[in-house]
Amino acid sequence: MEAGSERDQALQDDQWRLVLLIKSLSNPEHPYHRTPHGNMQILQDGLQEQGADICQKFADWYKNHYSANRMKLVVLGSEPLDLLEQWVGELFADLQSKEPPQNHWDSGEPWLSDHLCTEIFAKKMEPGQFLYIMFPFLDEEQLYQSQPSQYISHLIKHKGRGSILVYIKAKGWAKKISASRITICPGCTFFTVSVGLTEKGTEQYHEVVKVIFHYIAMIKERPPEQWIFDKIERQAEAKFRCQKKSSASDFTLDLASRMQRALPRKWLLSGDRLWRKFEPDAIKEAMSYLRADNFRIMVASPGYPGNWDSREERCGTKYKAQKIPEDFLSDIHKVLESSSKERISDLHMPHKTPFSKLAVRLTAQKAVASLGRYSKSIWLAMKLPFDQAKHHLARRRTFEDSNNKPFAEEKALWSTSTL
Template sequence: MHSYLKPLIILPALFINACTSLPIMQKTEIIQSQNDHRLYQAFTLDNGLKALIISDPEAKKAAASLDVFVGSASDPEDRAGLAHFLEHMLFLGTKKYPDPDEYQTYIAQHGGSRNAYTAKEHTNYFFDIENASLEPALDRFSQFFTAPLFNIEFVEREKNAVNSEYLGKIKTDSRRSYAGLQQAFNPKSPYAKFSVGSLETLADRNNDLIRDDLLQFYKSHYSANLMALVVLANEPLPVLKKWVTEKFSAIPNHQAQKKVFTEPLLSKNEMAHQINIKSLQEKRELSLLFTLPETQSYYLAKPGIYFQSLLGHEGEGSILALLKEKGWADELSASTGFSNNAQESSLHLGINLTHAGLQHTDEIIDIVFQYIRLLQNNEVQEWLFQEQSQMSALQFRYQEQRSASSTVTGLARNLQYYPAQDVLRGPAVIEQFKPDLTRQLIALLTPERVLITLVTQNLDTNKTEKNYQVDYRITEIDPALIQSWSNSTINSALALPAQNPFIPDELKLKTADSDTVQHNLTRPELIQKDQSLDLWHQLDTSFKVPRSNLYIALQSPIANTSPRDSLLTALFAGIIKKQLNSYAYPARLAGLNYSIYATERGLTIALSGYDHKQAVLLERISAALKAPEITEKRFNILQARYQQKISNAQKQQPFHQVLADLKRSLIERRWTNEQKLAALSTLTIEDLQVFSENFLKQLHIT
């Protein structure tokens, strides 16, 4: 699977000149979507802080986010979690507002929420609030970066809060897997460090108090020239600019330098190795990781998107299609890896294995490298680049508005990477074709440069990671195997994809007729009803996008009468999805998504996205339902996946299990995991074949 990053190209924003009482800022035209009617203005304060203000007269809430270009990667070697600890301590009183609860109380009393996060190279603070209360909220917010107190009486409390976060996820397999994987990284890389923090790493030591280290970290890194602020509200731009200038200009500028990380994620010593990590839950996950040169400076070309999309493709000729045919895997994703900064980038391929696939990991890796060599042996296809560029442009042109909080948080980070004119489209714009650069990157995807990870329950290990107690083993890949992966014959089933038939070329917006306008329909209208069908329709033109949503509920009296029938309904949905996957994957790339899932009453089919070719996809879904291809291989894989899912649910954190039990107690015929496991073990392919026939005989469609 590969998901394109969103926004792209189009139209300059209008600007309102600053008030004469404020310093004149250089006007920057921000490229924005034609579907985006907000007003934007970017400027830099005298102290070096970058700011973006957004005026939206229709905003239901105001919001602000301040991003500091420093994170856990900058933790001192002996103070893991210091950046995260600072995030906790910052909100506990300032010189102007000394009450430690002042900020959060004000936000809560005025219909808002607030939060923060610490990443490897960013710490982001954000809130939303009712529009009328934004100015006082900004005043309180700005003081955290101007004159925070860091009162000593809260140090122990917040150390324990950080430690609770750490302990609360110590049995979470995603955290454990990453902690294990870090042991295979270059130990000098900042990405190899424990970053959450604990009572041990944040403890006071002889002549080394944690508060002193905190103050030094704040002074060294929390400098206005490393900060980016975004504010959104229903106020005019001049008003927002005045507030930002008044309240954030006092933040000190220490002329701090953004820390440059020169150590790569993987040095030559870590490449051509495999790490086996023992999981607590039942998992069968294989991944390949490659480090690559930086690509941020080529954001208008995004050369990595080309091969990410091909390696993660799920259509005919893809890696996943071949692995599914062999019964070795049922999911594959390709994405930017763990490091993506001004010094390097990376590529991560993740594969969910079947039981059979777990016995053929070397052959699976060989197939991956065969496809990579297929790319290396072919020219970079300009038509494919044009498809990617076209779809990104369409998504930006017809983007839908996100919440105020989500908008400011993402844009504050964007301001750290992109020039102001591209702050909206930067993460996704694809408009420069650079085949030579793409080929250079593909050439680096070789067996000699890979780090392989295998995560599953039953593995031989010889070491234990300290913080999450993860058992693991790192071994060098046999040179003979490297040689084999470099020279094996490319399987004839592997091929580049065909041109995408689902890319929409009819994007005309539908308009409401006079009757619809007259009746002002705000909810669906029943337009047909008979014994087997209820048909509802609503035309909503307010979003101004050529997209539609279609939901079809297939209700059957046999869908959920017992744990057995509940499982058979879910397996039937799974069979249809597997049958359609290769055909429908190009539709997903073209912005047309579908899902089929089991409910208490039957199956639901949901389609969403560009409506031009929805009918084509729906017709294929309908054909698959009428003639399901229930094979022994598909049945066995699905049965094993459900067994894994149900077994893992019994090992989830207690609060997840309590919520699941609560649902079961409130909803009629909601079966327990124990009931499902018992029924699942008895099911056969013949049971599913008979059930699918009977299911379709007694349908009511809504």
């Protein structure tokens, strides 16, 4: 009943429905094709078609996979450590290790050649239109120190002048953009660019895709830069140190999942939330996956294009799938091979600012930094509500106008909860 309820709830969520659709349009021999939710009816019907015994199937799975060397245990409690350790021994000491190898799916691809260079139109239940550009990507399991995908996603989703977002918003095509690596399973990773489209942008989705590939071409032609990595590193550290305190169940689940990865024990708490090493060659290798023959597109909308001709069996989502038109693919190839003079002139990389190497010393009340003839004050106000402390950071800058008269500018920077 619990699994069935979870499945029914997931089927009401557009994001899960889209995930199931992408899974169903993938290699049926790869684990990614399988559904993450099920119920007794699905189990019984599927096994009956195979002429298999459901109880025997469970017994075989237990025999082959239920092994101590594939498990990680996290215990969090207020009791003394000796007592917690005693409980663990009493409850888990008899668990056998059958020494099966760790699962790693690098012998097959989730998307075959027939799945690439395709575009999928999916009908959403909720308002709003989205464009997804998905690339099979570099496996970063052993690249936890450098995480090259974070360098790429930082540039694609940045919101400053010359960015993709500023350009497509000015055109009236989009409202937001994000980019991230998605690890499906060990040995299988995607890199996805997601764009929140307007109705006008939905009809012009090919133009939005071209803009993104223009920016990808621009990133590729420049060697990876240390200052960009340093900026990402500092932002990640600040976010990690100022994150909200999670619940006990979320903390233990997250930590146990992280223990399954090839991380040194000293980095289990931070995991891949921090960046520790700049590896230009790894970034270049990661960029090599963003090619015109290695992606697929999904446009999700409640009304566009309207002529969906198929229905996904597991979630009932209406969709239409087809090969990307050859003329459009040819345009993408031309964009990736173009010179800087042939690209969109309004697009450019982020500029290095004097703030990128600014060292700010925070005290309990005030931090002061000097920027040449300008001065800047940063005030850190502490509030102590009944549950946890919050930090409110504001900035005050003093400039000189054309008549050499000083004037001040104040801006609230952020407010966040501490651990």
